[in-house]
Amino acid sequence: MRFHVLTLFPGAFKGPLETSMLELACRRGLISVEIKNIRDYTHDAHGTADDYQFGGGAGMVLKAEPIFEAVEDILGGRTPEQRANIPIILMSPQGSRLDQRLAESLAGAEELVLICGHYAGVDERVRQHLASHEISIGDYVLTGGELPAMVLIDTVSRLVPGVVGSQENVDGDSITSGLLQHPLYTRPVEFRGMSAPDILRSGHHAEIDRWRRHESLRRTLERRPDLLATAELTTEDLSYLRDLGYEPADS
Ligand SMILES: C[S@@+](CC[C@H](N)C(=O)[O-])C[C@H]1O[C@@H](n2cnc3c(N)ncnc32)[C@H](O)[C@@H]1O
Numbered sequence: 226m227r228f229h230v231l232t233l234f235p236g237a238f239k240g241p242l243e244t245s246m247l248e249l250a251c252r253r254g255l256i257s258v259e260i261k262n263i264r265d266y267t268h269d270a271h272g273t274a275d276d277y278q279f280g281g282g283a284g285m286v287l288k289a290e291p292i293f294e295a296v297e298d299i300l301g302g303r304t305p306e307q308r309a310n311i312p313i314i315l316m317s318p319q320g321s322r323l324d325q326r327l328a329e330s331l332a333g334a335e336e337l338v339l340i341c342g343h344y345a346g347v348d349e350r351v352r353q354h355l356a357s358h359e360i361s362i363g364d365y366v367l368t369g370g371e372l373p374a375m376v377l378i379d380t381v382s383r384l385v386p387g388v389v390g391s392q393e394n395v396d397g398d399s400i401t402s403g404l405l406q407h408p409l410y411t412r413p414v415e416f417r418g419m420s421a422p423d424i425l426r427s428g429h430h431a432e433i434d435r436w437r438r439h440e441s442l443r444r445t446l447e448r449r450p451d452l453l454a455t456a457e458l459t460t461e462d463l464s465y466l467r468d469l470g471y472e473p474a475d476s
Contacts, residue, residue, distance in 0.1 A: 226332070226385045228258045228378050229299045231292060232341040233274055235260045237371035247379065250388040258378060261299070266291035275344055284345025292340060292351050299338055313338045313357045314377070315347065316370030320359030323377060325400045327360070331377070332384035339377065341370030403456035404445045407437035439465055446471050 230238065241247060242258055250256045264272040267288075275285040300308050312334055321327065331337060340347070340356065352359060362373040382388050389395050399406045410421035424436045442462055445452050446469055453466070454474060463473065 226256045226334075226382065227336040228256065228381075229336065229338045230258060230260045230341065230374055230378075231263050231295045231339065232260060232369075232371055232374070233263050233287070233343055234341075234369065234371055235262050237369070238375060241375050241379070246388060247382060250382055250385070253387070255385050255387050256378075256382050259299075261295050263287065263291045263295055266294040266298070278345065282345070286345050287342055287347045287351075289348040289350045289355075292347070293355055296338060296340075296355055310334060311336045311338060313340070313355060315340045315352055315356035315359045316342060316362075316373040316377070317346070317352070317359045318361045318364070318366050320361040322364075323360050323362050323373075323380070325380075328377070328380040329384060332381050337377075337381070339370075339374040341374050343369040343371075400452075402441075404441045404452060405449055407440040407444070438462070442466055443469060 232238070238258065238260055242251060247256070251258065264274045267274050267290075273288070274291050275287050278284065278286050296313060300311065303311070312331060314331075314337060316339060340351065360373070360377065362376050367373060383395060386392070396402060397406060410425060414421050414426065422436070424432055427433065442465055445456070446466060450471070453471065458466070463471075
């Protein structure tokens with residue numbers, strides 16, 4: 226998976242991309258992240274990438290020309306068919322909300338172009354005539370699109386085979402599995418009077434799986450009952466949930 230990022234602040238990506246699993250994924254060639262400084266596509270002596278808003282108002286707006294030129298540089302040499310398969314994503318609080326399903330659909334592409342806005346935002350012509358997607362990471366406003374782009378890179382990268390050691394881990398994650406995950410414990414067994422459940426050290430794999438499934442169902446019912454409407458539930462799951470007071474909408 227190749228990510229191309231357009232930003233005025235390339236340094237913002239250094240830490241996350243040089244840490245832990247993403248650093249390893251880059252080193253092993255499973256993902257690559259190519260950062261382009263939007264300022265490198267300006268043509269005046271000052272490298273002007275933002276300007277005052279037409280109509281007045283506080284806050285600078287990122288100019289359209291350098292962003293169009295940077296995207297054209299990235300896509301240069303690609304056939305129209307190849308270009309059509311590369312999502313061009315404007316990070317924006319006005320976009321579709323990023324969730325696991327959207328991340329899974331983006332992970333199907335071989336390359337993604339991510340445009341990071343800053344200040345008051347980006348010239349509207351980028352959204353209308355260049356971007357194919359507009360994505361928000363949640364209903365709050367950040368100073369720039371760098372953290373949102375990093376969030377998207379991280380969540381999509383986890384779905385690239387080999388980035389996370391075991392596919393089982395990815396499939397069993399909260400949300401991905403359709404439910405919230407069961408609680409996790411590691412050594413020591415006793416810590417300040419708090420103990421890990423005996424069942425997890427019993428060696429009875431069927432019993433452990435059953436305990437984990439029940440904890441996962443209980444936790445989902447308590448915290449995210451909305452997920453139960455679309456989760457794949459067995460008759461035994463439903464019977465357990467009913468004992469906890471859950472009533473499926475269609476019953
Ligand atoms: C301060 S915001 C501009 C918000 C803009 N004035 C508006 O009301 O839509 C600056 C940039 O940060 C990024 N950004 C801020 N919040 C975001 C979010 N929740 N999701 C994705 N990008 C966001 C976008 O790239 C945006 O252009």
